[in-house]
Amino acid sequence: MSVMTASASSVSFEETDTRSDEMHSTIEQWIDELVAGVDDAQASNEFQDWLDVQSRFHDYSYRNTLLIKRQYPEATRVAGYRTWQEEFDRHVKEGESAIWIWAPIITKQCPECENSPSYHEDSDCEYDETPPEEWSKGLVGFNPAPVFDVSQTEGEPLPDLDTAATGDAGNLVPRLLDMADDLDVTVRIVPADEWTHGEAKGVCERLSPLNAQPVVEVRDRENDADLARTLIHEYAHALLHAGVTETAERSKREVEAESVAYIVGRYCGLDTSRSAFYLAAWESDDPEVVRERLDRISRTAEELIETLDA
Numbered sequence: 001m002s003v004m005t006a007s008a009s010s011v012s013f014e015e016t017d018t019r020s021d022e023m024h025s026t027i028e029q030w031i032d033e034l035v036a037g038v039d040d041a042q043a044s045n046e047f048q049d050w051l052d053v054q055s056r057f058h059d060y061s062y063r064n065t066l067l068i069k070r071q072y073p074e075a076t077r078v079a080g081y082r083t084w085q086e087e088f089d090r091h092v093k094e095g096e097s098a099i100w101i102w103a104p105i106i107t108k109q110c111p112e113c114e115n116s117p118s119y120h121e122d123s124d125c126e127y128d129e130t131p132p133e134e135w136s137k138g139l140v141g142f143n144p145a146p147v148f149d150v151s152q153t154e155g156e157p158l159p160d161l162d163t164a165a166t167g168d169a170g171n172l173v174p175r176l177l178d179m180a181d182d183l184d185v186t187v188r189i190v191p192a193d194e195w196t197h198g199e200a201k202g203v204c205e206r207l208s209p210l211n212a213q214p215v216v217e218v219r220d221r222e223n224d225a226d227l228a229r230t231l232i233h234e235y236a237h238a239l240l241h242a243g244v245t246e247t248a249e250r251s252k253r254e255v256e257a258e259s260v261a262y263i264v265g266r267y268c269g270l271d272t273s274r275s276a277f278y279l280a281a282w283e284s285d286d287p288e289v290v291r292e293r294l295d296r297i298s299r300t301a302e303e304l305i306e307t308l309d310a
Helices: 019-036 041-056 062-071 081-088 117-122 172-178 224-240 247-267 287-309
Strands: 090-092 099-108 137-149 153-155 186-190 202-205 215-219
Touching (some): 041 247, 081 090, 081 137, 172 224, 202 224
Antiparallel strands (some): 090 153, 202 215
């Protein structure tokens, strides 16, 4: 595997014997470097590059999007070798190197120790109420799995999956408003001359301890794309930050909400390139806390995209 630095464009996992450890190491090193440089412009650029990848692979975990980013930064759509053949009538070009990600292992699972039958036999678990052939299937782990980007394939053109054109919100604002009930949020678009929240474009509040449902208000404006981005940002606050009262942590989570808005906005075809990610707010966080933040960002963006598409 090539040595990874902050400026490295890609890595590879060619050696079978060490692939799993190197994949883990790459993720950990990227996060450690991000934490070490949160007040540096390069770290912000690295973070924004990851957000770009996350917007293209919104249903992937942050670990897999980090792996894709490190191996093939320009990837737009990935799938397994047979998936490209059987579902899209495309073929991986000769000489292309695989992109390695973590694929879930789903198999029979012990109801007590949650291991697969083979691992159950070697464990100290004494469960024997039902035989393994009667166990339900579940997630027992992850294995490295090879995928390829569309640019590494040739064949039939892909169906057009693009949404709105850059900067053109289309009917995105009404769709976002329709999501409010599904997200258990009250939402209001407030005329500019009735806006009472100063320079803020939007707010997310819980009006009283008795009102658990968050209230999202956004200031109306002519730019529907910006209005949509603000709605997404405030929805992210509603999902991410319930019960967070500490001022310092609220400022840190502002980066999370803006990151979700960036991902979902780009997924919907909006130009969100002017978003600002003040990663210095995370300066006091250790790597484990940053991992939790990345996980929250990717999971929340996925939830909003799935709700929007539904």
